[in-house]
Amino acid sequence: MNLSLENSEKNLEANLQITGSKSESNRLLILQALYPNISISNLSNSDDSVVMKAALEKGNGLIDIHHAGTAMRFLTAYFSCKEGCEVTLTGSARMKERPIKLLVDALKSMGADISYLENEGCPPLQIKGKKLEAPSVKLAANVSSQYISALMLIGPSLPQGLEIILEGQVTSTPYILMTLEILKQAGLNGSFKNNRIYIEPKVDVENVSIPVESDWSSASYFYSICAIAESANIKLSNYKKESKQGDSCLAEIYRQFGVKTIFSENSIELIKEKGPYSRCLREDLRNSPDIAQTIAVTCLALGRECILTGLHTLKIKETDRLLALKNEMEKFGAQVKITDDSLHLLPCKSLKEGVEIETYNDHRMAMAFAPLALKTKITIKDANVVSKSYPDFWEDFKKLGFKGQ
Template sequence: MLVVKKTPHIKGILSAPPSKSYTHRAVICASLANGLSNLKNPLNGADCLSSAQACEMFGAEIELENEKWMVRGSELKTPDNIVDIGNSGTTLRILTGISSQISNGYTVLTGDDSIRKRPMQPLLDALKQLGLICFSTKNNGTAPIVVKSGKISSNVVEIRGDMSSQFITSLMMTLPFSEDDSEIILTTPLKSEPYLNITIDVLDKFGVKIGKIEEKNKSGYKIKGNQTYKPCDYTIEGDYSSASYLVAAGVLLNSDIVIKNVFKDSKQGDREIIEIVKKMGADVEINDDNVKITGPYELNGIEIDVTDIPDLVPTIAVLGCFAKGKTVVYNGEHVRLKECDRLAACTAELSKMGARIEEKKDGLIITGVHKLNGAKLKTYHDHRLVMAFTIAGMLADGETIIEGEDSVRISFPDFVDKMKSIGSNIEVI
């Protein structure tokens, strides 16, 4: 458990951890490339390590160091055992598509209790449209998932755009194996588009090209057939999702901090956290590769469309508690499909601290109370809730006990140490 007490001020220079999204995609692309790739500044978090370990089961040779992963890719082989991806939904979804391209046999993918509840049916349905055989062993659209090796026999696949972008990423990374050019057609408006832009960006570095379909009555993506993944040296940029907790701490507390390794021109959607706090009234300084914050600032509630930034919702919920007036989060139905139902979880747990939060079908209405009280909080094995609630606890009167602290290893393994380094009054017990 994590014990958090009121923190009077924070000061120092710290780096945002490497991007989880970029690390996942880079290690999988490198494993599909015939040759040696060097991945610099990877995230050594549990989820990304799950991707690396799974890629080894498909034939890649990977040497893991703290600041560099050396990946020698090869042709996909049939795994010798069940592929257990732990708690990593990204790994499960991307490799469900990729595993269809082994030379022969079957792949079985599964994970922990949480993963075995995550929806997979939209992706399974999409892969079946391509002529591939895949199914849930429980016949309910959840892991364990069985995928048979097979040839892609259709060149058009339709899928909803308003559920998980990871389904579409899986298709983008699988369809280059097709002999023919392919199209991914979106049947509903797209959400979380920045994550797909990250996928396109990483694929491009590894020699795979993805185009957009932008016609009057049709939207989606086009993929050339018979493309080949090529090895490269690739540097992983810092993660804005993880940096959001540092930003929130800086604007809410008496602070003087510099957050390094965050880039102004990043394709990450969660860079929007900077614009959000500026709109709320925080005059933060944005440079090419860092952000400087001298808080606290008097914040005002705003309305925030989270279509493309679902991972920022816990951070926004905490900011809203200390803002004047109402902060409205909307277009966030897909936020319920993460490690847990984050809309329900933020409402239930922050309310224990005295927050005024109303849960809506697609979002939250947070009325600022400016003062929270310490409480014992559940985090539902969700790393983002641990980190967001930590910031709330640093501003609350009394002591806050946060359960499930170890889940931060998924995306920000040294979160506690970094927060303590700038003066946060927190301790693991």
């Protein structure tokens, strides 16, 4: 479905309930599979979480997780330690290009039985579940935090727990801390100090119900709208000030765009305030790479230069997000320079009209570019791709006066 979007509203107001965090939901689903006494509320309705839940319920045979990268990493670790199960874990054509070798090597060093069925280092994988008894494992620290979290989540179920020794500079620290916090909420103990994570073993946990905080990555698109709009007041729930999600840094970053965040007990209120602001935005996003697209497009809309760094993981996402951003922003007349881990945007004075945005099977490309409709009429190609993380996205957008056909 291609969607032509425009919005001529001057004052934007809405009160929105955002789906539960995909990151938190998928971690809790793994823990629930290991410890059935855990119950979950406000579970994400994203495609990724639906696929994860279905895979855990199936438990054997051929399991296709489509585009869900988190599911691929977490399930690889989970099925490796699930004694007696035998699965073939596969996904979309893009998933078969996404590297998983570092995680597979770490699990194999612990005794896991995993084979590559097509290309070395990438899915699909054949996994024969075994009792993993190795007490420790080493992993490069600058890889996707999902590899690290995948090992942390199975750690409590192993006979001796698990020590994870991280080699090099750690990136995406907030996601490691999020995993630790979720383990703690479930009654499982762990620590993270000096590049060493230790997860204590535990056979059972008491009955516990854990609510999922709404997704901060999903909130980013409303921060962008608020920044671009002439006037805006948008209330979002369920959010908390002391969030463990790395993308909660949005509240601080978007102050530089004149967006004030007011925290209430279970929600945030975004209010547009007036400048002045610096001409060039500089941000190191190594701990929150998922909001890079949103920030870049906000700067494009406002005619502000930006230099974003710490983006080395974007090249192995649903698409090469750095290249995709460059391609699509240049259609509007901007100049974009990219390296393996950075993006430098030199915006144009006025945006070209009627641009069609390619989304590259990437939900965040569709959602990040959508707020540009406040400035010029655009078309989002394959708009349904948003269901990967935020199925209600377009319905919520309509509540803010966006018109699509």
